Amino acid sequence: xxKSRKNERGHTIKTFNLLNLGAGVQSTVLALMACRGELELHxxxxxxxxxxxxxxxxxxxxxFLSGEFEKADIPFxxxxxxxxxEDLMSVMDEGVREDSKLSxxxxxxxxxxxxxxxxxxxxxxxxxGGRKYNPNILLRTCTSYYKVDPIYKELRKVLxxxxxxxxxxxxxxxxxxxxxxxxxxxxxxxxxxWENNVYPLIDIGFTRNDCYNWLIKNGYSIPPxxxxxxxxxxxxxxxxxxxxxxxxxxxxxxxxxxxxxxxTLPGTSNGIVYLHRSGKPLRDVEFKxxxxxxxxxxxxxxxxxxx
Ligand code: SF4
Numbered sequence: 403x404x405k406s407r408k409n410e411r412g413h414t415i416k417t418f419n420l421l422n423l424g425a426g427v428q429s430t431v432l433a434l435m436a437c438r439g440e441l442e443l444h445x446x447x448x449x450x451x452x453x454x455x456x457x458x459x460x461x462x463x464x465x466f467l468s469g470e471f472e473k474a475d476i477p478f479x480x481x482x483x484x485x486x487x488e489d490l491m492s493v494m495d496e497g498v499r500e501d502s503k504l505s506x507x508x509x510x511x512x513x514x515x516x517x518x519x520x521x522x523x524x525x526x527x528x529x530x531g532g533r534k535y536n537p538n539i540l541l542r543t544c545t546s547y548y549k550v551d552p553i554y555k556e557l558r559k560v561l562x563x564x565x566x567x568x569x570x571x572x573x574x575x576x577x578x579x580x581x582x583x584x585x586x587x588x589x590x591x592x593x594x595x596w597e598n599n600v601y602p603l604i605d606i607g608f609t610r611n612d613c614y615n616w617l618i619k620n621g622y623s624i625p626p627x628x629x630x631x632x633x634x635x636x637x638x639x640x641x642x643x644x645x646x647x648x649x650x651x652x653x654x655x656x657x658x659x660x661x662x663x664x665x666t667l668p669g670t671s672n673g674i675v676y677l678h679r680s681g682k683p684l685r686d687v688e689f690k691x692x693x694x695x696x697x698x699x700x701x702x703x704x705x706x707x708x709x
Contacts, residue, residue, distance in 0.1 A: 490632075493510050
């Protein structure tokens with residue numbers, strides 16, 4: 403376990419280095435570098451939060467990584483969370499009242515960044531937490547619900563923390579995130595005093611391209627983009643890959659997309675909801691694979707999805 407230091411009052415603070423694995427290119431490089439002892443900061447633990455809706459290719463990649471972590475003797479935990487797909491389906495199956503709001507979803511499901519076409523020209527709508535938000539894309543709560551919070555819960559267990567124990571009394575945590583130098587706009591400070599977000603790839607000036615080159619140079623295969631199969635942030639290229647290589651997973655995503663319009667998700671009765679940004683049913687979309695279509699993970703600053 404990490405080092406200790408004395409704070410200004412002479413109190414001993416233990417440090418813990420946690421590497422958040424997203425299982426995409428950048429966080430894979432970060433984790434493999436750690437296994438090879440190439441990072442200044444060595445992780446005490448690696449965690450991956452599983453929403454239950456990753457592609458088969460990602461699960462296979464995690465199996466490979468898990469073997470590498472074992473060889474390098476770095477503890478690894480796959481944090482299982484309630485499945486995002488099942489949660490969304492069941493909340494729609496329960497049925498909702500006409501006037502129900504997105505906040506009715508709280509504690510039941512983390513809301514993905516779904517696209518909505520409003521029936522009327524609504525400029526702003528009230529969404530979860532009472533904030534006003536621009537139409538077209540619904541507020542995303544899935545990353546916190548399925549990725550961030552479960553990791554914090556697991557971290558408390560790993561650190562052996564009591565029910566009411568406060569982190570900042572005895573611990574500080576360096577959270578290692580796989581954001582690369584070309585995505586520096588995703589960098590943000592932790593909300594917690596006891597936690598520092600650290601970005602080792604940025605520190606060594608590694609861009610996404612450098613990550614690809616590093617993987618090739620060291621004989622590793624390129625991991626698939628990691629994200630939920632149903633994720634509306636996905637690029638067309640990724641949707642097309644799933645459709646081609648994992649048709650059963652794609653069909654599941656289409657079923658969820660159909661259900662969004664056949665049933666009602668709380669807070670969306672004033673519009674028509676879609677998984678794809680084109681505002682078309684997913685099964686009818688002709689994915690633009692020639693050009694590099696918009697990858698909306700640039701909106702994901704938690705450092706958990708799509709890296
Ligand atoms: S991958 Fe997409 S749907 Fe899944 S948790 Fe992240 S933002 Fe939400």
